[in-house]
Amino acid sequence: MITVSQWRTSVALVVLVLPWLLLAGYIGAQLLQQPQLLFSWLNYPGLSTMVSQSILIAVAIMLIAWLVILSVQPSTAGGCRLLQLIALPHLALAIGLLWLLAPYGWLWRLLPESWQLQFFDRQQLVSFVVILALKEIPFLWLMSQRALAQMPWQRWLLSGQSLGYSRQRSWWLLVMPELLRRMRLPLMIVVVYSLSVVDVALLAAPQTPAPLAVQVLQWQLDAEPTSQLFASYGAITLLLLAALAGLLILALEKLTIWQLLPRLKGTTVRLPVATLISLIGLLAALAIVAQSAALGWFYPQLLPSSWSLARWQQELPQLLQLFAHSAGLAMLVASISLIWVVVLLEWQRRGRISALMMWLLLPLLVPQLTLLLAWQQVFALLTSGAGGWHYGMALVAAQIPFSAAYVALILAPAERRFEQRYVTTLQSYGYGFWRSWWLAKRPLIKQPLLLAWVFAGLVSMAQYLPIVLMGGGRWPTLTSELVANSSGANNQLIAIYAVSQWLLALCFVVLLAWPQRITEGEQR
Amino acid sequence: MTSAYVRLSEAHLTLPQSQIRLPAISLQQGELLAVMGPSGCGKSSWLRWLLGDQQSHLLVQGSIELAGVDITTQAIEQRGIGIVWQDFLLFPHLSVIENLRIALPAHVRAQAARVQRSMIMQRLEQIELAGLAQQPITALSGGQRARIAVLRAVINQPRLLLLDEPFAALDSDLRQRMRQWTFAYLSKIGTSAIIVSHDRSDFPPHCQLLEWPKGHNHD
Numbered sequence: 001m002i003t004v005s006q007w008r009t010s011v012a013l014v015v016l017v018l019p020w021l022l023l024a025g026y027i028g029a030q031l032l033q034q035p036q037l038l039f040s041w042l043n044y045p046g047l048s049t050m051v052s053q054s055i056l057i058a059v060a061i062m063l064i065a066w067l068v069i070l071s072v073q074p075s076t077a078g079g080c081r082l083l084q085l086i087a088l089p090h091l092a093l094a095i096g097l098l099w100l101l102a103p104y105g106w107l108w109r110l111l112p113e114s115w116q117l118q119f120f121d122r123q124q125l126v127s128f129v130v131i132l133a134l135k136e137i138p139f140l141w142l143m144s145q146r147a148l149a150q151m152p153w154q155r156w157l158l159s160g161q162s163l164g165y166s167r168q169r170s171w172w173l174l175v176m177p178e179l180l181r182r183m184r185l186p187l188m189i190v191v192v193y194s195l196s197v198v199d200v201a202l203l204a205a206p207q208t209p210a211p212l213a214v215q216v217l218q219w220q221l222d223a224e225p226t227s228q229l230f231a232s233y234g235a236i237t238l239l240l241l242a243a244l245a246g247l248l249i250l251a252l253e254k255l256t257i258w259q260l261l262p263r264l265k266g267t268t269v270r271l272p273v274a275t276l277i278s279l280i281g282l283l284a285a286l287a288i289v290a291q292s293a294a295l296g297w298f299y300p301q302l303l304p305s306s307w308s309l310a311r312w313q314q315e316l317p318q319l320l321q322l323f324a325h326s327a328g329l330a331m332l333v334a335s336i337s338l339i340w341v342v343v344l345l346e347w348q349r350r351g352r353i354s355a356l357m358m359w360l361l362l363p364l365l366v367p368q369l370t371l372l373l374a375w376q377q378v379f380a381l382l383t384s385g386a387g388g389w390h391y392g393m394a395l396v397a398a399q400i401p402f403s404a405a406y407v408a409l410i411l412a413p414a415e416r417r418f419e420q421r422y423v424t425t426l427q428s429y430g431y432g433f434w435r436s437w438w439l440a441k442r443p444l445i446k447q448p449l450l451l452a453w454v455f456a457g458l459v460s461m462a463q464y465l466p467i468v469l470m471g472g473g474r475w476p477t478l479t480s481e482l483v484a485n486s487s488g489a490n491n492q493l494i495a496i497y498a499v500s501q502w503l504l505a506l507c508f509v510v511l512l513a514w515p516q517r518i519t520e521g522e523q524r
Numbered sequence: 525m526t527s528a529y530v531r532l533s534e535a536h537l538t539l540p541q542s543q544i545r546l547p548a549i550s551l552q553q554g555e556l557l558a559v560m561g562p563s564g565c566g567k568s569s570w571l572r573w574l575l576g577d578q579q580s581h582l583l584v585q586g587s588i589e590l591a592g593v594d595i596t597t598q599a600i601e602q603r604g605i606g607i608v609w610q611d612f613l614l615f616p617h618l619s620v621i622e623n624l625r626i627a628l629p630a631h632v633r634a635q636a637a638r639v640q641r642s643m644i645m646q647r648l649e650q651i652e653l654a655g656l657a658q659q660p661i662t663a664l665s666g667g668q669r670a671r672i673a674v675l676r677a678v679i680n681q682p683r684l685l686l687l688d689e690p691f692a693a694l695d696s697d698l699r700q701r702m703r704q705w706t707f708a709y710l711s712k713i714g715t716s717a718i719i720v721s722h723d724r725s726d727f728p729p730h731c732q733l734l735e736w737p738k739g740h741n742h743d
Contacts, residue, residue, distance in 0.1 A: 433599075436601075
C-alpha cells in the first residue's frame, strides 16, 4: 500500500528526474537517427572555427574567473552595489558597454583618439569575453564572499600564524584551497553559461562563423530537417564541451592547490573590485539611458544634438505590454520555483529525497541550449497543433529548472543553518507542519527567501532561449524583443528596450529593500 | 495492573555507535520521571522520538501509550506532548506575549484576542513576569527566558511535558533557583513530565529515576 507521502515523494522524484530522462532519450534518438549525416555535419564549413571559438571563450572565462577567485579577499563592503549590477540584465549591460567602450563609444569621445580600444566592438571575440567577464565577476565575487562567510578563515589564519607562517602565506596555504573547492560549482556555472549563451553572443561575438551555440540555434530555427539534426549534433557537442570544461576546472583546481599555492608568498593586490565593476556598470547603464533619449548623436559629439522622448512615447503601449508579460512570467516562475524548492528541501530534511541539491543544480551545469532542444522535441511531439496557452505552460515549465537552481543555491545555506526545532516546537502545540513552517520558519528565513525569489525572477526575466524555443515566439518578452531589435540599426530603439529591461530588473531588486525587521543575526 | 497515564513499552534504540535497551516505564498523572545519563548517550534523541520528531540517526522499536491511547505512529501535532529545550528556543522575532500567544491551545486561540491576552497575562503574573509582556525575547535575562520557555510549554496544556536538560544553559545560582521554581510549578499544575539530564542535582528528591542504560557497541 503506497502512502500519501510516498506518492508525493515519487511524483517529486519523477518531476526532478524527468528533464534528464528526456535529455538522455533525445541524445540517444539523435545519434541513432541517420548516422551518416553525422559525417556531413563534421564536414560543415566553419564547424572547427565555431567549436574552437566556443572553447576559446570558455577557457578565457575560466581563467578570468579563476583569477578573480584567487584575488578574493574577505570584504563586507560592496555586496549591495554588486547585487545591483547582477540585476542589470546581461544583454542591457552588453549594449551599454558596447556604446561606452567601442571605438565610436561615449568614453572614447572624452579621450584622445589614439587611446581607443580597436578590438572592443560589436562582433569581436575579445569584446564578447570582456562583456561576459564583467557580467560574471560580481556573481563570482558574491559567491566567494558567501563561501568565505561559511568558513572559519580567521581561526585558520591564526593557526597558520601560530605555526610560524606569515598571514598571507597562511591565506594561500590554508584558506585558498578550501575556497577554490567551494567555488568549483560557481566556476562551472559561469563556464557552462559562456558556452551556451546566445543572446549576448548574437550582439557581441563574431558571426562569420558564430560560436557554436549561436549556430545551433540558427540550425534549429531552420525548417530543414537536416539542419535540425545538425542542431542536435551541435547541442550534444556543447554538452561534451561542458563535460570537458568540468574536467579542466578540476585539473586547474588541483594544479593550483598542489603547484601554485605552496609557492605563493607575496601579498595579493587589493583591487577595489566592487567599486570598479559598479562604476563600469553604472556608466553602461547611463550610456543606454542617454542613448534612449538621444536624437542625432553622432561621432565625435560628446552629447546628442538634442534630446527627445518622442520615441519612448511611440513605443510605450508595446513596452507596457511586454513589461507586463515579462513581469508576470518572472513572478509566476519565481513563485513556483520558490515553492518547489522549499517543499523539496523540507522533504529532503525528512530524508525522503537524497542528492537533491545535485538534481536541482544540474540545469546550471549543462548547456541550456542542449536541454531546451531536448525538451522542445518532446514538447513538439506531445502538442502538435496545440493552442497558445500550451506554449505558455511549456515556457513556464522550461524556465522553472533554471530559476529553481538559483533558488536552491541561495536557500541551501539558510536551510542548513536553520534550527528546525523551531518548527517542531510549533508542531508540538498542535499546528500542522506547513502552518508551523509558515509561523516559525518563514519569518526567520525571510531574507534568503526574498533574495531567492528576486533572483529567480531576474533569471526568468533575462531568459531568451526558452522564449524562442519553448514559447514558439508567441509569448514575447522585453528580452526577446531586445534581441530581435538589437540586430537593427536604430540605436535609440535598442536603448529604449535595454532601459526597459533594466527597469524591470530594478523593480525586482527594489523588493530586497523591503523593511527587514528580522535579520539572520537575530535568528542566531 | 494499575492504569498508568503514560506507558512506554520496553524499547530498543539503535544509534550509529551502539544499541540500547530501555526497560518499560509507567508514569501516573502528575508524576515526574527523571532520566539520568552522560552527555551524548542518546537521551535527547529518545526524547525527540517521544515528541514524535523522528531523527534519522536513531531507530527505535517500542511503543508509547498516553491516557490509554497508543500514539506511537501519531504525528507530533496530534500527540499533545510539549517540550522545553536546553536552549529554550524562544522565537526571536516575537515578543514575550507573542511567544506565549502562539503556544495557546487551539480552543483558546479560537477565542477573542482579549480572552487570549487575559489568560496570558494571568499566567505571566503567576511567574512574576507580567511587566515584560511586550518586551522582545532578546531583552530577557537567562532566568527570565527559562521561565518563559517553561510557561510557553505548559500554557499549551500538554498531556506530557518533556524537559531536555532545561537548566544546562544557566549559571549555578540561577540553576538552583530555576530547579525549585520549575518543579514547584509543575507540581502545582499537575502535569506529567519526563526530564533528562546528565546532572543528578537537576532532579527533585522524590521522583521516579531511570539511569540511562549503557549501550552495546555494534559488532
